[in-house]
Amino acid sequence: MSTVALGPRHPVLAFDLGGSWWRVGLLTDACAVRLLCRVPAVNHRNTAKPVPGLQADLVDFVVERTREQRRRHGFDAVGVSLGAALNGHTGEVLGSAPLWGGGTAPFNLAAALREALPDVRWTVLNDVSALAVELLAHSLPGRRATAVTVSSGIACRTIDLRTGHIPLDPVHGVQGEIGHLPARFTALGREVRAHCECGAPDHLAAFSSGRGIEALLRELPEARPLRDRSPDDVVGAFTAAVRGGDPRARSLLDDFTRPLAEVLLHQAVLDPGVERTVLSGGVVDGLGDHYRDSLLRNLAALGLYGIDDPAYFARRITRASDDGLAALRGAGIRARSPLDLIDVHLTKGERREVLDR
């Protein structure tokens, strides 16, 4: 059961800067967020600029919107959820294939924002960490829970529900970047290889992320009927076919979810204390319960050694609310909570004190 106090109810501004959309919202209650605006992201696909130019545009967007909203709402704290891998200790951005492609440049968003508006209390966290923090707003069972997001990219984050702590690699400050784990993909039994957006071959994201699925739907011979039906929107045709009960589309969906099912199977073996895994992201929202059902079919077929319980994964794997605002809520909750200081500012002794509280 979540026991973290979510703080007083003063307004907090929150940003959700994803690979496809940028959202701004105001956290007005313990964990209710009001969406203020949603605009297409400035990314490497729609803007011909080198990576530092794209990153400067992102900083300008946050600073301008913060100035504008501050005049209206008078907040002190701003939470930013960023769709990029981050070193959670230093705030250094490690890269984001959906935002900036394979390119990298030294970038510390929190430092840039503090320099631009030093009187604002900034909290910058990875978007999947924001989804994990949002789980604190629900009364979930068990000691730990994992947020899994399947959108343009794919990643997961495990959080301690009692403390709000997200354990990170002590040096590199990351956790749960499952999108770049090696994976194996078969379409109707035939092995298929694909390149990940990070440049490496056969990563989970190349087969199970939104962009991976879209690329495969454009190439696989098995998806030709969908392309013929809707050449300009094969993802839409696939979604409609799955929702309409087309057995070939459902079989393809099982192929797309199998590599993720294998990762979740390993998680169940290695960390059984995670009693709830919550799925979210554009792919999950688009396919609804069909997505979760497909994942559960694969997990049932794979099986878990030593556990004879047909409802095991159905009990543990759920879907998040599909309002698209979870990362905004998570960024706002973390900006408001003193626990946002855990990995950045506290000494080891102070951190222990907060965690033991």
Ligand SMILES: [Zn+2]
């Ligand atoms: Zn990769």
